[in-house]
Amino acid sequence: MANDRHGRYRFLAGAILPALALYAVFVLSPYAQAFYLSLTDWTGVSGQVQFVGLDNFTRLVRDPLFLAALRNNGLMLVVVPVVTIALGLLLAALVTFGGRRGSAIRGASSYQTAYFFPQLLSLPIIALLWQFVYHPNDGLLNGFLRAVGLDALARTWLGDPHLALWAVMAVLVWSSVGFYMVLFAASMSAIPTEIIEAAVLDGAGKLATLWRIVLPLLRDSVQVAFVYLGVLALDAFAVVQVMTAGPGGPDNATEVIGLGLYRNAFTYSRFGYAAAMGVALFFLTLTLAVLALRAGRRERVELA
Amino acid sequence: MATVTYTQATRIYPGTERPAVDHLDLEIGDGEFLVLVGPSGCGKSTSLRMLAGLEDVDEGSIHIDNRDVTHLPPKARDIAMVFQNYALYPHMTVYENMAFALKLRKTSKAEIDRRVKEAAGLLQLEEYLGRKPKALSGGQRQRVAMGRAIVREPQVFLMDEPLSNLDAKLRVQTRTQIASLQAKLGITTVYVTHDQIEAMTMGHRVAVMLDGVLQQVDTPRALYDKPSNVFVAGFIGSPAMNIKTVSLTDGGAKFIDMIVPLTREEVEKARANGGGDKVTIGFRPEDCDLVGPTEGGLPVVVELVEDLGSDANVYGHAALDGVSERFVVRTDRRHMPNMGDTVFVKPRADHNHAFHAATGERI
Numbered sequence: 267m268a269n270d271r272h273g274r275y276r277f278l279a280g281a282i283l284p285a286l287a288l289y290a291v292f293v294l295s296p297y298a299q300a301f302y303l304s305l306t307d308w309t310g311v312s313g314q315v316q317f318v319g320l321d322n323f324t325r326l327v328r329d330p331l332f333l334a335a336l337r338n339n340g341l342m343l344v345v346v347p348v349v350t351i352a353l354g355l356l357l358a359a360l361v362t363f364g365g366r367r368g369s370a371i372r373g374a375s376s377y378q379t380a381y382f383f384p385q386l387l388s389l390p391i392i393a394l395l396w397q398f399v400y401h402p403n404d405g406l407l408n409g410f411l412r413a414v415g416l417d418a419l420a421r422t423w424l425g426d427p428h429l430a431l432w433a434v435m436a437v438l439v440w441s442s443v444g445f446y447m448v449l450f451a452a453s454m455s456a457i458p459t460e461i462i463e464a465a466v467l468d469g470a471g472k473l474a475t476l477w478r479i480v481l482p483l484l485r486d487s488v489q490v491a492f493v494y495l496g497v498l499a500l501d502a503f504a505v506v507q508v509m510t511a512g513p514g515g516p517d518n519a520t521e522v523i524g525l526g527l528y529r530n531a532f533t534y535s536r537f538g539y540a541a542a543m544g545v546a547l548f549f550l551t552l553t554l555a556v557l558a559l560r561a562g563r564r565e566r567v568e569l570a
Numbered sequence: 571m572a573t574v575t576y577t578q579a580t581r582i583y584p585g586t587e588r589p590a591v592d593h594l595d596l597e598i599g600d601g602e603f604l605v606l607v608g609p610s611g612c613g614k615s616t617s618l619r620m621l622a623g624l625e626d627v628d629e630g631s632i633h634i635d636n637r638d639v640t641h642l643p644p645k646a647r648d649i650a651m652v653f654q655n656y657a658l659y660p661h662m663t664v665y666e667n668m669a670f671a672l673k674l675r676k677t678s679k680a681e682i683d684r685r686v687k688e689a690a691g692l693l694q695l696e697e698y699l700g701r702k703p704k705a706l707s708g709g710q711r712q713r714v715a716m717g718r719a720i721v722r723e724p725q726v727f728l729m730d731e732p733l734s735n736l737d738a739k740l741r742v743q744t745r746t747q748i749a750s751l752q753a754k755l756g757i758t759t760v761y762v763t764h765d766q767i768e769a770m771t772m773g774h775r776v777a778v779m780l781d782g783v784l785q786q787v788d789t790p791r792a793l794y795d796k797p798s799n800v801f802v803a804g805f806i807g808s809p810a811m812n813i814k815t816v817s818l819t820d821g822g823a824k825f826i827d828m829i830v831p832l833t834r835e836e837v838e839k840a841r842a843n844g845g846g847d848k849v850t851i852g853f854r855p856e857d858c859d860l861v862g863p864t865e866g867g868l869p870v871v872v873e874l875v876e877d878l879g880s881d882a883n884v885y886g887h888a889a890l891d892g893v894s895e896r897f898v899v900r901t902d903r904r905h906m907p908n909m910g911d912t913v914f915v916k917p918r919a920d921h922n923h924a925f926h927a928a929t930g931e932r933i
Contacts, residue, residue, distance in 0.1 A: 460657035463624055468671035468722075469645040478670075482661040 303541035310537035322542035347495035354446030362454040381444035393508035427519040572725035574598040578630030592782040605773030613782035650719035651728040658703040665699040689717040727759040800930035813852040848927035855900040857921035867914025
């Protein structure tokens with residue numbers, strides 16, 4: 267018995283230790299390194315590293331560009347998850363319960379495939395595509411508006427400081443909504459049909475069923491979606507880098523933390539300062555994840 | 571309070587040819603407890619779901635009182651349903667589960683509270699009102715599902731095998747509870763089950779279905795005493811009736827040397843419509859006696875004796891026209907034969923059932 271247990275621990279150790287070692291080398295040590303670098307003035311190329319304490323961080327909170335980035339990321343953090351999740355839920359509900367008597371609509375899987383499609387493209391390609399779509403003269407969007415006689419609504423989408431960030435957020439939502447729709451649809455089809463039927467017999471319309479029965483039963487999925495989308499909104503580097511003027515423009519309207527980090531590190535060779543930005547971003551993301559997961563940590567709902 | 575009328579109601583699932591429910595005609599009286607019973611796939615649940623509005627009606631119509639509900643949405647029909655798996659809302663407490671329908675109808679808080687408390691009292695659920703379904707036992711969940719239906723005070727109760735997820739003892743207990751509750755509330759109830767004992771003990775009337783077709787609808791007593799065809803005869807009663815197709819003579823049905831007497835009219839009917847010289851005879855295990863070797867009984871070789879405590883079931887076989895046929899007889903414990911014995915079985919006069927050999931209809 268004791269021997270048996272011994273053998274099992276050895277097996278477990280053998281399985282876990284290599285993974286832990288890799289994790290330490292490739293994940294933990296870069297983190298530690300970044301934390302250390304954020305307290306220095308390293309340029310990234312020279313061998314000279316001077317310890318400067320919290321100087322980088324005091325500079326950070328007075329850096330107007332960083333504050334602009336913080337504001338933009340903050341707005342995205344509110345808008346992108348909420349809109350994406352709302353749209354994802356709505357589409358998933360339409361596909362799963364939109365048919366007669368709350369059954370799945372015909373061709374449900376082809377809708378899912380179509381909406382999932384953006385997920386197959388890499389983010390820079392999506393950004394490039396949308397740059398074309400937003401083009402003020404030849405873009406699909408303005409072209410469409412003009413074609414249907416809505417010339418007055420045509421804009422220089424990425425050139426207008428009031429619109430640029432919204433245009434970026436629209437791309438983020440477009441690129442992720444399909445994935446969350448598929449995620450939510452999968453959770454929805456795990457709900458026993460009798461529960462939906464019981465709600466229908468109890469007199470609940472489609473909206474009431476969605477809001478009072480389906481949504482509470484999907485809480486876990488929605489919560490995870492919030493964390494993922496929050497992380498996406500705090501990043502947004504790729505889309506902004508590829509798509510916007512500057513990048514980050516016009517007038518810093520689309521400046522994001524990741525962009526400042528990248529610019530400081532690779533353009534201005536201020537690796538220490540960039541590392542400080544990374545550390546700040548790390549704590550922002552961590553706080554978000556903890557808050558989001560804590561918020562819904564009531565007792566778990568189990569489907570009977 | 572309401573009556574329910576199915577008129578030629580038919581359901582054909584898309585992509586299938588045979589109707590799941592085939593021209594069902596059924597009238598259910600005000601306050602009646604009607605049980606739909608049959609083997610799985612016979613269309614009993616579909617019939618119920620058609621009444622609930624969860625299933626389309628492809629032909630015919632369904633009326634509640636004199637209102638045509640055939641194409642009304644479920645919520646316009648004023649019915650409540652108890653599901654086999656109870657379908658309680660997992661994220662709501664017992665109280666919220668029961669109050670949900672009333673809340674949607676914008677019933678006042680005080681009224682909701684009164685009705686939920688009343689139903690909870692009726693079902694002994696008062697202590698559990700604050701609990702979630704997952705913290706309840708199977709029997710308690712079943713009662714919550716009942717409570718959710720009761721607080722609605724609907725015109726019709728529908729129950730789809732509400733007891734089949736309970737263990738045997740609880741099932742018997744709950745059976746009587748539901749029956750007495752229904753009697754107290756006086757609400758028209760349609761109850762679906764595959765268990766003929768449930769059907770016989772609970773229903774005011776029982777409707778037996780097979781392959782989407784209604785076979786017979788009558789009181790449990792009449793169903794037992796006068797089954798209208800071979801299927802009903804074999805389905806109702808446990809152990810099942812002995813049903814054998816044997817040669818017909820002028821005097822009756824011939825079981826080797828034993829003649830089960832039939833009247834001349836019965837013999838004529840059996841011969842008509844392609845019946846030929848065969849007839850199907852049924853007699854219940856409890857409707858026959860074990861007699862002495864010289865008293866004209868059917869010799870049966872005993873294979874198994876089931877001692878039930880109060881009495882015993884004797885299983886055996888006899889060769890009819892060269893084919894070995896099985897028989898069951900219920901007997902007094904004091905006269906229990908042993909395995910391998912030959913007993914002589916004689917059906918009691920006037921307790922046998924004669925059916926047409928070709929159509930299976932009662933003669």
